[in-house]
Amino acid sequence: xxxxxxxxxxxxxxxxxxxxxxxxxxxxxxxxxxxxxxxxxxxxxxxxxxxxxxxxxxxxxxxxxxxxxxxxxxxxxxxxxxxxxxxxxxxxxxxxxxxxxxxxxxxxxxxxxxxxxxxxxxxxxxxxxxxxxxxxxxxxxxxxxxxxxxxxxxxxxxxxxxxxxxxxxxxxxxxxxxxxxxxxxxxxxxxxxxxxxxxxxxxxxxxxx
Amino acid sequence: xxxxxxxxxxxxxxxxxxxxxxxxxxxxxxxxxxxxxxxxxxxxxxxxxxxxxxxxxxxxxxxxxxxxxxxxxxxxxxxxxxxxxxxxxxxxxxxxxxxxxxxxxxxxxxxxxxxxxxxxxxxxxxxxxxxxxxxxxxxxxxxxxxxxxxxxxxxxxxxxxxxxxxxxxxxxxxxxxxxxxxxxxxxxxxxxxxxxxxxxxxxxxxxxxxxxxxxxxxxxxxxxxx
Numbered sequence: 001x002x003x004x005x006x007x008x009x010x011x012x013x014x015x016x017x018x019x020x021x022x023x024x025x026x027x028x029x030x031x032x033x034x035x036x037x038x039x040x041x042x043x044x045x046x047x048x049x050x051x052x053x054x055x056x057x058x059x060x061x062x063x064x065x066x067x068x069x070x071x072x073x074x075x076x077x078x079x080x081x082x083x084x085x086x087x088x089x090x091x092x093x094x095x096x097x098x099x100x101x102x103x104x105x106x107x108x109x110x111x112x113x114x115x116x117x118x119x120x121x122x123x124x125x126x127x128x129x130x131x132x133x134x135x136x137x138x139x140x141x142x143x144x145x146x147x148x149x150x151x152x153x154x155x156x157x158x159x160x161x162x163x164x165x166x167x168x169x170x171x172x173x174x175x176x177x178x179x180x181x182x183x184x185x186x187x188x189x190x191x192x193x194x195x196x197x198x199x200x201x202x203x204x205x206x207x208x209x
Numbered sequence: 210x211x212x213x214x215x216x217x218x219x220x221x222x223x224x225x226x227x228x229x230x231x232x233x234x235x236x237x238x239x240x241x242x243x244x245x246x247x248x249x250x251x252x253x254x255x256x257x258x259x260x261x262x263x264x265x266x267x268x269x270x271x272x273x274x275x276x277x278x279x280x281x282x283x284x285x286x287x288x289x290x291x292x293x294x295x296x297x298x299x300x301x302x303x304x305x306x307x308x309x310x311x312x313x314x315x316x317x318x319x320x321x322x323x324x325x326x327x328x329x330x331x332x333x334x335x336x337x338x339x340x341x342x343x344x345x346x347x348x349x350x351x352x353x354x355x356x357x358x359x360x361x362x363x364x365x366x367x368x369x370x371x372x373x374x375x376x377x378x379x380x381x382x383x384x385x386x387x388x389x390x391x392x393x394x395x396x397x398x399x400x401x402x403x404x405x406x407x408x409x410x411x412x413x414x415x416x417x418x419x420x421x422x423x424x425x426x427x428x429x430x431x432x433x434x435x
Contacts, residue, residue: 060409062369064386064403065234069212071395137273144280151283152373155390169289169377177293181286188281 001175008129016183019160020022023147024191026082028141030089031135037090038097039123051201063149067156079158081153085122088149089142091117100131133206140192147188151180161187212399213215218345219400230384232404233302238380239408241301242371247364249303250310255356262352263344276312284309284370292377302343309370311362317359321352357423361416368409372401380406 005012023060041048066084074080104127112122128135154162167173198205219225226232261268287305295301324347333347351357375383385401 034227039296051261056413057410060365060413061406062372062402062409064369064372065405068386068398068402071398072215073213111246122239140277141280144277144355148281149285151285154285154319155376155387165283165286165289166376169292172293174290174293177290184283186284189278192277194282204426 001173004173004175005179005196012179012183014183015161015163015180016028016161019147019184020152020187020191022081022150022153022158023187024143026085026146026150027055027093027139028145029086030146031084031091031139032096034090034097034138038094038101041094041098044100046152047055050153052095055091058087061067061150062089063088064152068155071156076157078158080156081150085099085146085149089146092142092145093135097131097144100134101127103134106131129202132202133199136182136195136202143191143195144188147191148184151184162174213403215395218379219396220348220403225397225400228364228379230361235380235382236404236408237367237386239382242306242374242381243364243367244380246303246367246371247310247360250307250363250367251360254311254314254359255318258315258356259322259344259349259352261315262319262322262324263348265323268271269319269385272315272319274360277318279308279312282308284328285373285376288373288377289384297378301372302379306367306371307372313362314356315361317355317362318352321355322348324355327361351428353424354420354428357416357419357420361413364416365409369405370413372405377386409417 007158037051040053066087067080070080070083074083108123108130112126115128149164150160151162153160154166161180161184164176164183167182167186168176220232224225234317238281258272261272273382284305287308288302291301291304322344329347329351330343333343338346371381372383372386374381375387385397385404389395389398
C-alpha cells in the first residue's frame, strides 16, 4: 500500500506546494496588515477597543463559512481561501502587535526621544525591534493555523493537502490520509522553526530560551 | 445576489424549519457535538494547565511550544482518518474536536496560573494555606479571566469546526453546507454558514456573560481601574 506514494509523487508534491503557498501567503498578508493597524492602535487609545471587538467577532467566523461567503465575489479560487485565512491570521497577530508595542518600557522610549530620535525612527529602530518576540509569537500561531486550515479549502474545491483527506476517505485508503496528515504537520512545524530562527536573528540581545 | 440574500432567503423558508433534518434539529445536534467536545477538552486541559502553571519554570515554557505545534494537526485529516477506521462511531468526531479544543485552554490556564504574582502566593502560604488551598482558592480565581479566554477561543473553534463533522455523514449545521456544496445549491450553503456564524457570536456573548459571573469582584475592579 505504500507503493501509492512513489506512484503519486508529482500529485503529492503539487498539493504540498499549493498548501504551503495558501498558508504562508495568508500569514504574511495577515502580518503586513496587522503592523500598520497595530501601530495605530497602540498610539490611539480610542481606536483599539472597537477594532478589537470587530476582530474578535471576525475571529469567531468559521473559515469554512468565510470561504462560502466569499464565493459569490471570488469564486472557487485561491483568492477566496487566502482572503479568509488572511482575516484569521490578522485576528491572531494584531493583538500581539498592540501588546508588544505597549509593553515597550516608557523609560526606553523617553531615552530614545532624549537622544534625538524622531517618532518614525524611534518606532522602527527601537519600539518594533523590542516588540519582535511578542509579534513573532502571534505570527507563529498564524502561520501554523493557516497551513493547517488551508486543507479545509479543499471542501470548496481549492487544491491543498486536504485533497488527500477527502480522496482517502472516499476510497477508504488510510495511506493517503496519513501522507496528508504528516505533510501538513511537517510543513507547519518547519515554518514554525524558521520563524523561531528569524526571531533569534532579529533579537540577538535575548537569552536563548 | 450576495451571500446574505442567499442565506436570508434560505433561512426564512419555513420548509427548512421542519422535520428531523430541519434547522432547529441541526442546531441542537451542532450544539451537542460542540458542548460535549468542549466539556471533555476542559476536563483534560484545565487541570493539566493548572498543574503545569503551578510548577512553572521550564515546563511552562515547553507548553507554549507544544500547544503551538499541536495546532498544526489538521482537524479534517484526523476526522477522515478516524472515519476510515472507526466509521460513524462517536469517537470519530469527538477525538478531532477535543484535540482542537485542548491547546487554547491548556495555554491560557498555564499562563494564567504561572503569571500569578509570587507575592500573592507567598502571602497565601504565610496565611497557612496548604498547596491545594493555594491553588484552588488563590491561583485559579486569579487566573480565571485568562482561563475563560482560552475556553472561549476553544468554544469558537469547536462550534466552527463541528461543521466538518457533516463531511463524514453526521448531523449539525455542516449538513446544509456539505449537502448544498454536493448538489451545487448555494442557498443552504450560505444559510448553514450564516447560522454557524450566528452560533459562534452567541458563544462570544455567552462567555462575556459568564466572565461577569465567575471572575472575582476584586479582579474586575482592578481591571477597570487599569
